[in-house]
Amino acid sequence: xxxxxxxxxxxxxxxxxxxxxxxxxxxxxxxxxxxxxxxxxxxxxxxxxxxxxxxxxxxxxxxxxxxxxxxxxxxxxxxxxxxxxxxxxxxxxxxxxxxxxxxxxxxxxxxxxxxxxxxxxxxxxxxxxxxxxxxxxxxxxxxxxxxxxxxxxxxxxxxxxxxxxxxxxxxxxxxxxxxxxxxxxxxxxxxxxxxxxxxxxxxxxxxxxxxxxxxxxxxxxxxxxxxxxxxxxxxxxxxxxxxx
Numbered sequence: 001x002x003x004x005x006x007x008x009x010x011x012x013x014x015x016x017x018x019x020x021x022x023x024x025x026x027x028x029x030x031x032x033x034x035x036x037x038x039x040x041x042x043x044x045x046x047x048x049x050x051x052x053x054x055x056x057x058x059x060x061x062x063x064x065x066x067x068x069x070x071x072x073x074x075x076x077x078x079x080x081x082x083x084x085x086x087x088x089x090x091x092x093x094x095x096x097x098x099x100x101x102x103x104x105x106x107x108x109x110x111x112x113x114x115x116x117x118x119x120x121x122x123x124x125x126x127x128x129x130x131x132x133x134x135x136x137x138x139x140x141x142x143x144x145x146x147x148x149x150x151x152x153x154x155x156x157x158x159x160x161x162x163x164x165x166x167x168x169x170x171x172x173x174x175x176x177x178x179x180x181x182x183x184x185x186x187x188x189x190x191x192x193x194x195x196x197x198x199x200x201x202x203x204x205x206x207x208x209x210x211x212x213x214x215x216x217x218x219x220x221x222x223x224x225x226x227x228x229x230x231x232x233x234x235x236x237x238x239x240x241x242x243x244x
Contacts, residue, residue, distance in 0.1 A: 001068055003162045003195045004030040009050055009062030022048040023059070024218040030163070033078035034156065035189035035196045037206035037226075040215035047167060049215070050199045054089055054165050055079045067162035084109055087157030088164040094148045096140040096155075102147070103127055103136040107152040113159075126154045130184070145175030153184060157194075164188070166198040170205050182208040203236035214242040223240055 031037050040046040048116045051057050053064055054088040055071045055126040063070050067086055074082060083089075096105045104111075107123045127136050130150045140148050149169060156164050166185065169180035186208045188194040198209060206212050206224050212235070214222040224244045 001065070002031045003067050004028075004197065005063075005065040006049075006053065007063040007065070009049075009052060009059040009064065011045075011052060011057075011059050020114050022218055023052070025062075026215075026218070026220055027062075028213060028220060028223075029196055031204060032195055033189060033193040035186060035209040035210065036198070037209035037212045038197060038199045039201060039203070039212055041201070041204050041243060044215040045218040046199045046215045047093055050165055050167050050197065053163075053197065077210055084113060086162045088159060088161035089154050090149070090156050090164065090166040090169045092168040093139070094145075094152045094172070096148055096151055098140055100190060101137045101139055102132050102143065102151045102154075105140070105151050106158055108155055109159045122158060126157055130154050144177065145173050146180055149173060149177070149181050150184065153181070153188075157188070162195065164194055164196045166196065168200055169198060170200070170202070178205065203239050204232035206239075207232040207235050208236045209215075212239070214239060216243055 006026060006028045008025050008027050009023055010021070010025055011021050012021045026049060038046045038049065054060050058072060063072050066154065069082065071082060072081060097108065100108070101124060106126055127133055130153065132147065132150055132154070135143055135147055143151070170181055173181060182205055185196055189196050200206050207229070209226055211223065212227050213220050224238065226235060229238065
């Protein structure tokens with residue numbers, strides 16, 4: 001079974017007297033070692049979908065299976081533990097602990113799980129792989145945005161998750177750092193076999209993935225391989241055609 005399977009999920013939100021349907025029967029699966037970008041305009045449901053896959057909110061109907069476990073059947077406590085051990089999360093806002101060093105932030109999931117994280121060679125291995133050796137003892141406030149995002153990616157990787165979910169991971173970065181983070185995610189998938197789902201609205205960012213799923217009005221309206229396109233500009237044209 002693929003490490004991530006979404007089966008016919010729906011989700012609605014109430015705004016006063018109105019009910020807004022954010023997702024209207026979405027199904028998808030992502031194979032091991034695959035990098036999928038989810039695109040869509042604001043309000044298309046892409047971030048809601050990612051939050052559901054992360055177990056941060058529950059669907060109204062349908063199932064979400066991660067590493068064979070139906071996370072919609074778990075209690076809040078079970079889901080917290082499962083997310084900590086199986087799902088790597090990367091956010092646009094980094095969400096680092098400001099009083100901790102880069103190394104301590106990477107180690108945080110292991111510390112929360114009661115392990116001797118700072119004595120764990122995996123942490124230092126990740127610090128080296130992410131090019132953060134010279135910044136390992138620095139706190140977030142003296143690191144660049146790109147360095148902070150690499151720390152956040154290291155924190156997501158340290159648990160060796162079944163899937164990595166990234167929500168607009170380049171949204172707060174300049175073009176050079178954005179490119180570096182995209183290349184890192186691509187290498188994590190291609191070289192290290194990680195399964196990644198990334199939400200983005202930028203075609204140039206989505207082009208680093210192997211495949212793109214386009215969302216509109218709470219549904220997936222297209223899914224295509226990025227190798228079909230010679231450039232991010234060509235991908236952008238296809239994306240705009242999907243939204244018409």
